[in-house]
Amino acid sequence: MASNPPAPAAPFVPSTEPFGFAPRTDEGQWEEWNPTAESIRPVRGKHRVSKQRGGGLARSSTVLGVGVIAAVGAGGMASANTGKPPVSISMPDLASVSHVFGDDEAAPKGSATALSSVGVTTEDTAQGARDAGEALRDRIMAQAEAQQVQVDSKAQAVTEATFAKQVDAAATKAEQDAAAKAADAKQKAEAEAKKKEEQARLAELAKQFKLPVGSYTITGTFGQAGSMWSSGYHTGLDFAAPTGTLIKAIHSGTITEAGWAGSYGYRTILTLDDGTELWFCHQSSISVSVGQKVATGDVIGRVGATGNVTGPHLHLEVHPDGQATGIDPMTWLRGNGLNP
Structure with missing residues (x-):
């Protein structure tokens, strides 16, 4: 078996490194041990204590401290991000970190898990890694x-x-x-109904009322002003027609006057049942007498030019209730279904 040549002798100086060994007086003379590759081969099944190197323990302590800080930081980050309680950190066995004390190649292979992830689940790690x-x-x-x-x-x-x-x-x-x-x-329907009703009423009245002459020309209307009328205006409606034209009763009633009336010439007054008086003036002749009952269309006289006239015509006046002042005969005739 090959061995290394003995090292030169040197005075013994107690070590000042941590965990140094002091000489023992009860074991005799201290000799330096020079190990070889064969002499330091680890015994299977036993822990191997590696040779101390200068500053090794200090460096190992630093690595362990950094790992612990990283693990604590990772646990804190996971707790801050996930709201879970802090996880416990378990230290690996000596075999897993023995490479920090000795020969890396000869050291047994321990766990490859980083200390910063010890005790942390995959889900916690992923959650904690989020930015x-x-x-x-x-x-x-x-x-x-x-x-x-x-x-x-x-x-x-x-x-x-x-x-x-x-x-x-x-x-x-x-x-x-x-x-x-x-x-x-x-409204239109009501107006149309009223119109039809009025037409029906006028048609019925037309059977009861009749125009005084059959062939005529309107030559004077109610209210015309002029000096030829003593009142200063025309008080009736003039139907111009040849002398002798028949004059008929407009409606049934009673003859209350028949004779000469000054400027009106020969005049016949027909009083209706409602008291309205119809004056037929300027007649050439009178065919009825006072108190006589007549019906609609009965002949009461003939057209003439007697009294204050300029030509033959029938002067018609309407006096409601026998009043002295008459109304427009045109309006009254139309109101009774007639259209002069």
Whole structure:
């Protein structure tokens, strides 16, 4: 077996390194041991104590301290990010870290797990590895999204309210238009019904009333001003017709006057049942007498030019209730279904 040559003798100096060994006086003379590769081969099944190197323990302590700090930091980060309670840290056995004390090649292989991940699950590691800025961005994006949802909800509510108001306004307008159309149609229908009723009434009256002459020309109307009339205006309606044209009773009634009447010439007064007096003036002849009952269309005289006239014509006046002042004969005739 090969061995290393003995080293030169040197005076013994007690070591000042940590864990140094002091000489023992009860074991005799101290001799330096020069190990060889064969003499330091580890015995299987036993722990191997590696040769002390200068500053080895200090360096190992530093590595262990950094590992512990990293593990504690990782646990704190995981706890801060996940809200879980701090995890316990278990130290590996000496075999797993023996390479820091001796020959790396000859040391048994221990666990490859970093001290910073000891006691930390894969899920915790992944969660703890997330960047704080990314987590903050996620929170900001979530908050912005929530605010946008609120804004969209409010906008949607405003839009729906506006649309509902527009629908209500349109419905109200439609109802108003329909009501207006219905009212207008009702008014038109009522007016049409009244018109038909009036036409029926006038048609019935036309059977009871008749124009005084059959062929004529209207030459003077009620209210015309002129010096030829003593009152200063025309008080009746003139039917110009040839002398001798028959004059007929406009309606049934009683003859209350028949004879000469000054400027009216020969005049016949027919009093109706309601008290209205009809004056037939300027006649050439009279065919009835006072107190005589006549019916509609009976002959009461003939057209002439007696009294204050410029030519042959029938001067007709209407005096309601026998009043001295007459009314427009045209209006009265039309009101009784006649159209001169």
